[in-house]
Amino acid sequence: MESLYLLIPLGIVLVSSAVALFVWAVRSGQYDDLDREASRILFEEDRPSPTRKDDTPDE
């Protein structure tokens, strides 16, 4: 049971970091648009574009 003296502080550290992450997520607006974020996972992010070579913005 002595392990509790290690595990409980460890648990406290983990929970604190979880809370810190949560606070950061709320403050950076990640919870503002809940409908949209649910579908984000369906889209592939870094797909290489097949024909783009130059990146000049078109007029």
Add this chain to the structure above:
Amino acid sequence: MASTGHCYHCALPIPAGTHWHRVLDGEERAFCCPACQSVAEIIHQDGLDDYYRLRETPGNRPSPDADGEHPFDNAIFAQQLLQQDDHGHCRARFAVEGLHCAACAWLIESRLSQLPGLATANVSLNDQSLSVEWDARQLSAGQIARRVEQLGYGLSPWHPEAVLALQQREYRASLLRLGVAGIAMMQTGILAIALYLGDYQDIEPQWRELLRWVSLLFALPVATFSAWPFYRNAFNGLRHGETVMDLPVSLAIGGAFIASCAATVWQHEHVYFDSVVMFTFFLLTGRHLEMVLRHRNRRDSLVDHQALPWQACRLDTDHDHREERIPAMLVRAGDRILVKPGEAVPVDGLIHEGRSALNESVLTGESLPVLRGPGEAVLAGSTNTEQALVIVAAGSQAESRIARMHQQLSQALSSKPAFAILADRLASRFVMVVIAAAAVTYWYSLPLGFETALTRVLAVLVASCPCALSLATPSALAAASHALAKAGYLVTRAHVLETLPAITRIVFDKTGTLTEGRLSISEVICTDRLGREDALSIAAALEQHSNHPVARAFTAVRSVSAHDVIASDIQQHPGMGVSGRIGQALYHLGHGDFLGIDPPDQERHWVGLSDAEGLLAWFALQDRLRDDAASTIAALREKGFAIELLTGDRSGEALRIGQALGIDRITAGSSPQAKQSHILHLQQQGERVLMVGDGVNDAAVLATADVSVAVADATSLARLQADAILTRPALALLLTAHQQALATRRIIRENLAWAAGYNATVIPLAAMGWIPPWLAAIGMSSSSLLVIGNAMRLSRMR
């Protein structure tokens, strides 16, 4: 080879005789126009084909690329629109038009992120906005806007409502408190189970101390940070001499926490950390739900100001009347503004040149355009349907009549009193009972010792948890509104679901509510010189470029026709008709007066087609009744509602339609004021009125009725005032909403009965010392979950 399918991009029917094709990803795709084709090419080139795979609704057809400087790059405008810091870092927010689903949002973000110099781009479906940050040295706002417009979406300046910023802060703060309480609840829960089991199995003192201290640590942020709003409300209530619900709550949370701290320090019998945290969490959930509902109600009714265009085309009189595209807010009195057909008039003014028919339905509710010529006044927000006009501005956009109407309605909106929910009225009585019970308990338990007395008082306060009570109503309302919104009935005011069961009389508007609000061809009378199909294609070809409602009736038919007819030398004769050449022959299409021929009868709206030799065909135009109008009205009558028709329309149509639908009381030709007094009169007779309407001349009436519903294509001002909006033009939703309101009332009563019963049982038991902390915790959580679960039954509508 003519295609007869639907456009791959926008899903509209492909006009006969067009051949826009491209091979994309190995498959040949057909499009309705070069614009859609180029959008698809762009999407494919940029590697964004996921859009087609994952979208839920068809895409938008982009408008033709305008040249010249983009209004966003205008210096004066940019000052108001952008935020720029010294390092050239720029930030702006735009309202996006044409967003349908997450795929659209992703498409825009992905396409923008390919621009060099772009830092972040974020589309919010919630408020239909695009937030962008970029490097001003590499990019301009106009370039960013063009990139988005190429995909078919419209960008306009963001109108920040101060209340939205406030709502966002409120929402985030509440979420933080809730999250902290939730995480702490899990931790103290684990520790509490260990402690309760330990009580049974003789836990050793040092472990008991350790677990208690750790529980204290986790409960501390909850009892201070998360529960802060309760303390603040209780204190404010006391200052004003009111006993609010938050008073016993604060006493329970604060008192139990302090007592538990004392118990931890001085090794007393019971600690209540888990109850304290759970209590806070459930109450915060109830409040959070209420707040989300309140915000959603207000936000959805702050609809876009799209009636007023944000751009205007000014004629520079100093430089040979050159056209320049400027932001509409920069227009001043005396400026010459060009309004092309299809565009909305940006400011109030007088016509200088040109004669055209103007659609003023946004202001008057009249669906047929009105003819105006030089010297006559035009109003901001009306749409020019036939020919280009040059107007002289009478003032700025903010001074226009419609802008002032917006202002008045917004003010009326914010002063409309909130509907008192049943639980709030019971709240103060409940508080008295709880405090009395606690005091009595303390008095009676004092002989047993101070600690026992305190424990019992705390047990009473904790067990009398108003969690279930505070969750009872908002959870039911949230579940019910959500289900209705998915079906197409958007509730924008909290009182709707509670007032609907009391409605006795339903009043309908005609145009756009019972009817579709647009003209369609109901009958074609041909002569033996020309067949029906040919007559329709000739008429459609002549009306190709007009925005008049009459023209749209014909062009709607065109894409179905298999013939390929193009007209040239088309001339609009405003208010009369149109003429043009097809091949060598000159045709005329218009009213009887225009052709010089008498129409078949005087009752219906007839438009005739003739050539040099005489009449070719007659077309009867009609505003069609909605498909479910008859069945819905019959069903509503069966349910016992009195049905009325109240319209500003002066033609015999109202009487005819009313009789066809079996409506007993029909009032036609009513002015907006007359409509309003009619409703007031009914209310004075004791009737509770539900008004279903559409145009802006209903806006004041909608505010007067007990419950008001605006139909889907209703103009923005009517939607602002309506208590509920039909996002799909299905009148049958009125029945659905009524049923759902009855179900909601039943569920709320069940919830309140359960909550009251639970408290009534548990408080005496707690007073007698039979409720140890663990039992209080279980009781609290299960009663809350029961109430929420019961409310969830409303999510499944029959």
